[in-house]
Amino acid sequence: MQLIRGLQNLHNFHHECVATIGNFDGLHIGHQAILLRLKESAALLNLPTCVIIFEPQPREFFNPETAPIRLTRLREKLELLQQAGIDYVLCLHFNKRLRQLSADDFVQQILVQGLHVKHLQIGDDFRFGCDRSGDFAFLQQQGECFGFTVEPTGTIELDGVRVSSTRVRDALAQSDFALAQRLLGRPYSITGRVLYGQQLGRTINAPTANVQLKRHKAPVCGVFLIKATLVNGKVIPGVANLGVRPSVKSDGKAHLEVHLLDFSGNLYGQPLHVEFLQKIRDEKRFASLAELQEAIAADIAYGRYHWQHFHTL
Structure with a gap:
């Protein structure tokens, strides 16, 4: 797969293609249906597929404080x-600049002149352009x-209710990981690089891997x-533990710290x-390091006991 970053790099794109447009946050089974149909059309036309996404996502640009929490960061997507x-x-x-682009200009500059689109696959609720006039009609x-279909x-x-990124977020907020998995078509997960942390876990016999989130908020806590x-x-x-770590010196951002059972290694x-x-x-603040250590020990004991159930599923 080849990533094209920005309009300025479209001059190197010399193919015709079939394309779709959207945020694709979480890439749930609704998104997967769009991609499947996109690939079917591409096979019929013997053309490559192209997915157009936005960074930041439009609602993050307009209202960063109230924008929905991301299910997937860009690299995961x-x-x-x-x-x-x-x-x-x-x-x-x-x-x-992109916000002010009209629907007409978006089609001509990006779809026609840039990507040479021959077929466009869209979701049933898709709209675009500064005037929101870019709909299916x-x-x-x-x-x-311009010669594209x-x-x-x-x-x-799913269960008579429309699949959406919002519905996945709601399931995760309620810790309904079974429903989230059905909506996503895979278990909910986060991938990140292990970084050096505060090393507090080692002092209380519970070493943790500090996983890089690259986001201020996460859909679970x-x-x-x-x-x-x-x-x-x-x-x-x-x-x-995924949260702001209220029992230690906190920067107010979400952190993911993972203790692996019976593991030693770098x-x-x-x-x-x-x-x-x-x-x-839930994440909670403990009055002392001893209370925190006791709670972590209980969490590890719970995890060790219940892992066998998931391991045999």
């Missing part, structure tokens, strides 16, 4: 798109003018039973893939 078999990703920097009319992807439902996949593919159970600098299995408890 790109990895999922690569796994889905997409050929190209065009990542557009959503800034004042508009695209059909533009396609007739447009197809909407029907709503994907608390203490969880997890399974981690190392760079060599080895899977190890563990207990993770993970610094390596990527760690963390799947969330079950919530153990």
Whole structure:
């Protein structure tokens, strides 16, 4: 898969293609249906696929404080798109210039002149352009003018309710990881590189891997039973704390700290893939280091006892 960053790099794109546009946050089963149809159309036309995404996501640009919490950061999204078999990703920097681009100019500059789109696959609720006039009817009319076809992807439902990134966030907020997995088509996970932390865990006999989040907020918060996949593919159970760490010196940002059961080794600098299995408890502030140590010991004992259940599923 090839990543094209920004409009300025489209001059190097000399292919015709089939394309889709959206945030694709979480890449849930609704998004996957769009990508499947996109690849089917690409196969019929013998053309490569291209997914157009925005960074930051539009709602993050307009209202960063109230924008939805991301399910996947950019790197995770790109990895999922690569796994889905997409050929190209065009990542557009959503800034004042792009915000002011009309639907007409978006079609002509990006879809026609930039990507040479021959077929466009869109979600059933897709709209774009500074005037929000870029809907399915508009695209059909533009396609007739510029020689590309447009197809909407029907709503994907689960248990009679539309699948959406918002619904995934709601499931995670309620720690319903079974529902989140059904909506995502895979377990909810976070992948990040292991960094040096405060080393507090080592002093209380519970060493942790400090996993880089690269986000201020996460869609889950608390203490969880997890399974981690190392760079060599080895899977190890563990207990993770994801939150602002109120019992230690906090910077107010979310941190993911993972204690792997019965593991010793150096993970610094390596990527760690963390799947969330079950919530153990909410994050809380402890009055003393001794209370914190006692709670962590209880969390580890819980994780060790309950891991066998998930291991045999």
